[in-house]
Each structure stands twice: as structure tokens, then as C-alpha cells.
Amino acid sequence: MSITRTISAxxxxxxxxxxxxxxxxxxxxxxxxxxxxxxxxxxHNVVEGAVEATAHHGGGGLPQFDPSSWxxxxxxxxxxxxxxxxxxxxxxxxxxxxxLASRQQHIDDHIADAERLxxxxxxxxxxxxxxxxxxxxxxxxxxxSAENDAKSKMDGALNSYRERYERDxxxxxxxxxxxxxxxMQDMNKIAAELASQxxxxxxxxxxxxxxxxxxxxxxxxxxxxxx
Amino acid sequence: MATHDPxxxxxxxxxxxxxxxxxxxxxxxxxLWMVIGAICSLILLGVASSRKSLVPGRIQLVGxxxxxxxxxxxxxxxxxxxxxxxPLIFTLFxxxxxxxxxxxxxxxxxxxxxxxxxxxxxxxVFFIVLIVGIIRHGAHFFHLFVPPGVPGWLLWLxxxxxxxxFISRPVxxxxxxxxxxxxxxxxxxxxxxxxIMFASMGGLAWAGSLLPVAFNIVMIGFEFFIAFIQAxxxxxxxxxxxxxxxxxxx
Numbered sequence: 001m002s003i004t005r006t007i008s009a010x011x012x013x014x015x016x017x018x019x020x021x022x023x024x025x026x027x028x029x030x031x032x033x034x035x036x037x038x039x040x041x042x043x044h045n046v047v048e049g050a051v052e053a054t055a056h057h058g059g060g061g062l063p064q065f066d067p068s069s070w071x072x073x074x075x076x077x078x079x080x081x082x083x084x085x086x087x088x089x090x091x092x093x094x095x096x097x098x099x100l101a102s103r104q105q106h107i108d109d110h111i112a113d114a115e116r117l118x119x120x121x122x123x124x125x126x127x128x129x130x131x132x133x134x135x136x137x138x139x140x141x142x143x144x145s146a147e148n149d150a151k152s153k154m155d156g157a158l159n160s161y162r163e164r165y166e167r168d169x170x171x172x173x174x175x176x177x178x179x180x181x182x183x184m185q186d187m188n189k190i191a192a193e194l195a196s197q198x199x200x201x202x203x204x205x206x207x208x209x210x211x212x213x214x215x216x217x218x219x220x221x222x223x224x225x226x227x
Numbered sequence: 228m229a230t231h232d233p234x235x236x237x238x239x240x241x242x243x244x245x246x247x248x249x250x251x252x253x254x255x256x257x258x259l260w261m262v263i264g265a266i267c268s269l270i271l272l273g274v275a276s277s278r279k280s281l282v283p284g285r286i287q288l289v290g291x292x293x294x295x296x297x298x299x300x301x302x303x304x305x306x307x308x309x310x311x312x313x314p315l316i317f318t319l320f321x322x323x324x325x326x327x328x329x330x331x332x333x334x335x336x337x338x339x340x341x342x343x344x345x346x347x348x349x350x351x352v353f354f355i356v357l358i359v360g361i362i363r364h365g366a367h368f369f370h371l372f373v374p375p376g377v378p379g380w381l382l383w384l385x386x387x388x389x390x391x392x393f394i395s396r397p398v399x400x401x402x403x404x405x406x407x408x409x410x411x412x413x414x415x416x417x418x419x420x421x422x423i424m425f426a427s428m429g430g431l432a433w434a435g436s437l438l439p440v441a442f443n444i445v446m447i448g449f450e451f452f453i454a455f456i457q458a459x460x461x462x463x464x465x466x467x468x469x470x471x472x473x474x475x476x477x
Contacts, residue, residue: 062237063234064340064343064405064409066239069239069251069341069343070343071252072241072252072253072254072255072257073255073257073258073344074344075252076254076255076257076258076261076262077261077322077338077343077344077347077348078347080262080322081322081348081351083265084265084268084269084318084321084322085315088272088314088317088318088321089314089318091273091276092269092272092276093276093317095277095279096272096275096276096290096294099276099279099283099291100291100295102279102281103281106281
């Protein structure tokens with residue numbers, strides 16, 4: 001027994017700072033109680049018990065250091081521990097772990113689903129953008145070609161119209177020129193005739209029409225040269 | 228008036244005498260509270276684990292939080308390979324925290340306040356480390372005591388220190404828990420004793436009991452904190468010790 005007491009005293013002094021703090025506190029309380037003269041048995045017992053426990057380990061010391069209860073405690077702790085270990089490891093921990101794992105699986109599945117769907121959506125979006133771009137390109141191409149067609153058609157029409165009216169103008173000018181020349185020739189003939197008739201009437205000279213004509217011709221050539 | 232002895236709460240008294248082969252294995256108040264603790268934890272975790280809802284309810288969440296807490300403890304302190312010790316650490320943690328918490332119930336018995344119990348748990352960890360370590364690593368396990376880079380003339384001292392620190396592991400592990408439980412419970416009992424002392428003096432002296440009562444209210448909260456912290460520390464240290472069976476740092 002003396003060995004256990006030594007051990008317990010050592011352990012208490014080494015590892016129970018609160019305990020030893022209390023040991024210093026206890027005598028102060030004793031003094032206070034003594035001053036009151038009337039010591040209630042409850043208070044006395046509290047203080048005495050504490051003092052005994054810390055200073056003398058009265059009545060066999062701390063129950064913790066009574067080896068007679070050790071086998072029972074260790075035995076029942078072992079029994080309880082083995083029972084708990086078995087049930088925890090066989091039933092409870094796998095069950096909780098399974099629940100947690102299935103929840104994690106569920107979350108992971110949903111995240112994977114969401115990722116897959118967002119990837120699909122991205123693909124669809126890309127397709128849509130490509131189609132839109134394509135359509136835009138096609139539309140602008142068609143627009144441009146239609147524009148070009150219209151422009152070329154208009155150009156063709158304009159050109160043919162211009163050609164036609166240029167041709168018309170030139171033919172009209174030619175006709176005007178012809179008519180003018182004709183008119184000039186006719187005028188020369190008329191002038192020659194008129195001159196020959198005037199000469200006949202005025203002077204009684206019958207002039208040859210062809211001779212008059214050459215004279216008029218030379219005169220008009222002179223006028224034309226002077227002009 | 229033995230009930231006011233602050234040490235009386237640690238007294239072990241047999242409920243059912245049982246002495247097979249002359250060894251006293253009686254079912255005591257300590258054993259009773261171990262069984263109560265086991266039943267409490269089994270009911271709590273049994274109900275929690277039977278609920279397998281995708282969105283957990285309260286009880287299920289408690290079970291899953293404890294599970295996750297211990298799991299993190301192991302992955303943080305041992306690593307991924309420490310999963311094999313999960314049931315062991317979980318059981319240790321539950322036994323200790325339930326013992327500590329039940330100790331806060333008035334008139335209960337705190338089985339973790341007894342050195343025999345804490346030493347049994349600590350020695351369990353110690354021998355698992357020793358036996359599994361030697362089986363796994365063989366002679367290399369003893370490199371644990373020989374840190375690299377120590378000059379030859381100092382090696383004997385370092386090995387001695389390492390050896391002592393290794394052997395003192397179960398001692399510190401068990402004494403830390405039991406001493407914390409004893410100290411806290413004794414202090415609460417003594418403070419409560421002061422309150423009773425003032426209250427039973429008669430006259431105006433009852434007012435003097437207000438201070439110890441107020442102090443004890445704080446102490447009770449603090450003791451719940453200690454009850455958790457000590458279970459946590461026990462589990463963390465068990466993890467750190469068990470790490471030696473997985474890998475030896477040097």
C-alpha cells in the first residue's frame with residue numbers, strides 16, 4: 001500500500017496543479033470558519049474532506065489509487081470497448097460512411113451532369129453562332145451578287161441605250177447633213193435657174209442652164225472659201 | 228456526511244458482486260456508467276446511421292459530424308493510410324467523450340476520472356503501436372529512437388531521451404485525461420461545498436453563497452469545454468502515436 005501512496009502523492013503533486021492550488025486555499029477557509037466560532041457540520045466536512053484528500057489522502061487516499069477496483073474497471077472497460085468497437089466497425093461506421101459516400105456520389109453525379117450539359121450547351125451555342133455567321137455571310141454574298149447583277153444589268157441597259165441614242169443621234173446628224181447638202185445643191189440649181197431666167201427677162205439673153213449652173217457653183221465655192 | 232467529501236464522487240462501489248477465480252470483477256457504479264455511456268452512444272449513432280436521407284436531419288447530422296470530425300482528425304494527423312485505424316480512434320474518442328460528458332450529469336460517475344480506465348485505453352494504443360510497428364517495420368521500427376544526424380558521442384543520450392519519451396507516452400496520455408477530470412470535478416464539488424456552507428450558516432451569510440454559485444456556473448461551462456478538449460486531445464495523440472506504425476519519419 002505504501003508504494004501506491006507514494007505513486008499517488010507523486011502523481012498528484014506533479015499533475016494536479018488545480019488540486020494543489022486548492023490545497024493552498026483550504027487552510028484559509030478553515031481560518032475563516034474558525035472566526036465564525038460556530039462551525040456548521042456541513043462546512044466542516046467540506047473543508048476537512050478537501051484537506052484530507054489533498055494532504056493526507058485520508059481513508060485510503062484517492063479511490064483512483066486503490067488497486068482493488070482496477071481489475072473490475074479494466075475488465076468492464078474492455079468489455080464495453082470491444083462491444084462498441086465491434087458495433088461501430090461492423091455496422092455504424094460503414095452505414096454513416098455509405099450515406100456520406102452516396103451523398104458525395106449524388107453530388108458528383110449532378111456536377112458531372114451539369115458539366116456535360118453545359119458542354120453540350122456550349123457546343124450547341126458554337127453551332128448556332130457558326131450557323132448565324134454562315135447565314136450572315138451567305139446573305140451578304142447574295143445581297144452583293146444581287147447588287148452586282150442589278151448594277152451590271154443597269155450598266156448594260158444604260159450602255160445599249162447610250163449606243164442606241166448615239167447611233168440615232170449620228171444617223172439623225174447624217175440625215176441633217178444630207179438634207180443640208182441637198183438643200184445647198186438645190187439652192188445652187190434654183191439660183192442658176194433664177195439667174196438665167198432673170199438674164200433672159202432683163203437682158204433677153206438666153207443663157208444655158210448648165211453654164212449658169214457652173215457659174216453659181218464657182219461663186220458658191222468662192223463664198224465657201226472666203227468663209 | 229461523507230457525500231460532501233469532494234473525493235467521494237470517485238468512490239467505486241459494487242452493484243453486483245462477481246469474483247471469478249478470486250479476482251474482483253464486480254459490476255460497479257463505474258461499470259454501470261460505462262454501460263450507460265455505451266448505450267447512449269449506440270442509440271445516438273444507431274439512430275443517426277439508420278437515417279440515410281440525402282439531406283440529413285438533426286440526429287443524422289450529429290452522427291455525420293462526429294464521423295467527419297474523427298475522419299478529419301485521422302487524415303490530418305496520420306494521413307490517408309490512417310483509415311485502417313478509423314474504428315479504433317472513433318471508439319476511443321466516443322468512449323472518452325461520452326465518459327467525460329456523462330460525468331457532467333449530477334450524481335453520475337465519471338469513469339474517465341479513474342487512472343485504471345485511462346491507463347487501459349492508453350496502453351491499448353501503446354501496445355498497438357509497439358506490436359503493429361514491429362510487425363510492419365521489423366528492426367527498422369527501432370530507428371524511431373535513433374534520429375538521423377546526431378553526432379556519435381551524443382547518440383546514447385538522444386536514444387535514451389527518445390526511449391523515455393516513447394515509454395512515457397501511455398503515462399502522460401492516461402494521466403492527462405484522468406487528472407483533468409479529477410481536478411475539474413473536485414474543484415466544482417469544493418466550490419459547491421462553499422455555497423452549501425454559506426447557505427447553511429443562517430442569517431445574512433447565505434448571500435455569501437452567491438459568489439461560489441456564480442463561479443460554479445462558469446466552471447460547469449468550462450468543464451464541458453474540458454470534457455470535449457480532453458477527448459479531442461486523447462484522440463489526436465492516439466493518432467500521432469499510431470502514425471509511427473504507418474511510417475517512421477527517420
